Amino acid sequence: MRLKNRLIISFFIITLVPVLIFTALMLALRRLAIELTENQLLGHQIIYSVKSYLDESGKFDQMVLNFCVAEFIILFLTAVLMIIWIYKGVAPQLKMLKVAANNIKEGNLDFSVASAGVDEMSELCNAFEDMRIRLKNNAKDRLEDEAEQRALISNIAHDLKTPITAIKGYAEGMLDGVADSPEKREKYIRTIYNKANEMNTLINELTLYSNIDTNKIPYNFQKLNLHNYFSDCIEELGMDLENQHIRLDYSNFVDPDVLIIADPEQLGRIIHNIISNSVKYMRADVPSKIAIVIKDVGDFVQIEITDNGKGIATHDLPYVFDRFYRADASRNSAAGGSGIGLSIVKKIIEDHGGKIWVTSKENEGTTMCFVMRKYEESPIVS
Ligand SMILES: Nc1ncnc2c1ncn2[C@@H]1O[C@H](COP(=O)(O)OP(=O)(O)OP(=O)(O)O)[C@@H](O)[C@H]1O
Ligand SMILES: [Mg+2]
Incomplete structure (x- = not known):
């Protein structure tokens, strides 16, 4: 049932029911007053008064009628005001x-x-x-995901195209007999092999x-001694970089016994x-240097x-941690x-409970900083 109909029915119940009950009560009293004798009425003050009113012909009926009319008017006005008040309080919000x-339903969330x-x-x-905001955010995330998927496809296409074009070119060269000496053939095959490796x-x-993005890689968290871990790491890296003349x-300023998880x-x-x-x-015009500093x-x-x-x-700095973002210069x-x-x-890093940020200046260099929480043995309280 509509709210309006419900309120109209309530209105009639509020105004008529008390009047009907009052009239029925008065009729019952009237009947009692007529049926009972003087002696029987002793001690029943209300019925006695009704009888005395009845004796003055028509006075009781007139009084009951007046009372009913007055009660109806009062209840009518009160009910009208209350129902308007309730309707006004609820209807606009319902609308x-x-x-x-x-x-x-139409897909408009604004x-x-x-x-x-x-x-x-x-x-x-x-x-x-709240539900609307959540739906809007979900829709926005979905659009972003779709844009990312499109970017992914175009990036993959772009990145695979370069080695594939090279492979195709060298293979065609061999088919056309351009690689006519064993040295040339070896060079072509090696290039094809390197390009396939790139892919x-x-x-x-x-x-x-x-x-990693879909959390399919289970982490194998362990307590690591920072000093030992980085010493091994630097040894390996150092050789690699030395070969490339870097x-x-x-420098490690952390206590030798500090552990991380x-x-x-x-x-x-x-x-x-x-x-x-x-x-x-790296820049070609300066001797290349990399420094690793660990601080507590x-x-x-x-x-x-x-x-x-x-x-x-x-202008590129805020985006370098975004997927598939490459600064213009490096893209080209x-x-x-x-x-x-x-x-x-x-x-x-975030899955390890850490944080990463970057500072950089064009033609001067870049610093990547990240933090990882130390492992603290919690004292056993007895
Ligand atoms: N040390 C750095 N010096 C200069 N630019 C950097 C440096 N590190 C990152 N960048 C910039 O940030 C971008 C994003 O780096 P990221 O490692 O995510 O991608 P990439 O190196 O281009 O490709 P990928 O790592 O997937 O092979 C790079 O394209 C580059 O423009
Ligand atoms: Mg990279």
Whole structure:
């Protein structure tokens, strides 16, 4: 039943029922007063008074009628006011919710049903508003995801196209007999092999990224001694970088017995991805340097990796941890990459409860900083 009809029925019940009850009561008293004798009436004050009114012919009936009319008028006016008051308090919000529900049905989420009141209807409107905001955010996330998927496809297409074009070109060269000496043939085959390897690395990176992103890689968290871990790591890195004529400086200001909880393989991936960026975006005009500094910052250890490479433009800085983001300069440069290295780094660090940020100046260099929580043995309280 509609609210309006319900209120009209309530209105008649409120105004008529008391009048009918009163009339029935008066008729019963009247009957008693007629039927009972003087003696029987002794001690029944009300019925006695009714009888004395009845004796003055017509006075009782007139009084009952007047009372009924007065009661009806009072109840009528009170009920009208109350029903208008209730209807006005509920109807606008109900109308608003109806419009809102229709908007949602049509897919329009740009409206507001927030209410400043504290009554149940306002609570309902606010709950509806929360639902609308959540739906809108979900729709926005979905659009972003779709845009990301499109970016992913176009990035993969772009990154796979370069090695594939090279492979195709060298294979055609061989088919056309351009590689007419064993040395040339070997060179062509080696290039095809290297390009296929590039594609393999890219596909592995993409698979790793999608696995990490969907939490399909289980972490193998362990207590790691920071000193020992980095000593081994620096030894390996140092040799690698020395072969590429890059100087590596290392300083560790953390107590030798400090432990962290981390997955050693994934921590290695973090360092590898950051260092490989430093190597990839080096400048040709200065001797290349990379410095790793580890500091104690209370409950955390802070690892800073600084290079003196090309740096990142200020307008690119906020986005370098986004998936598939490559600064313009590097997108156009010959340096390969799909722009997922740092997003993998960020995800792994956040899964370890840490944080990463970057500072950089174009043509001066870049510093990647990240923190990881120290492992504290909690004292056993007895
Ligand atoms: N040390 C650095 N020096 C200069 N630019 C950097 C450095 N590190 C990152 N960048 C910039 O940030 C972008 C994102 O880096 P990220 O590692 O995510 O992608 P990528 O290196 O381009 O590709 P991938 O790592 O997937 O092979 C890079 O394209 C580059 O422009
Ligand atoms: Mg990278």
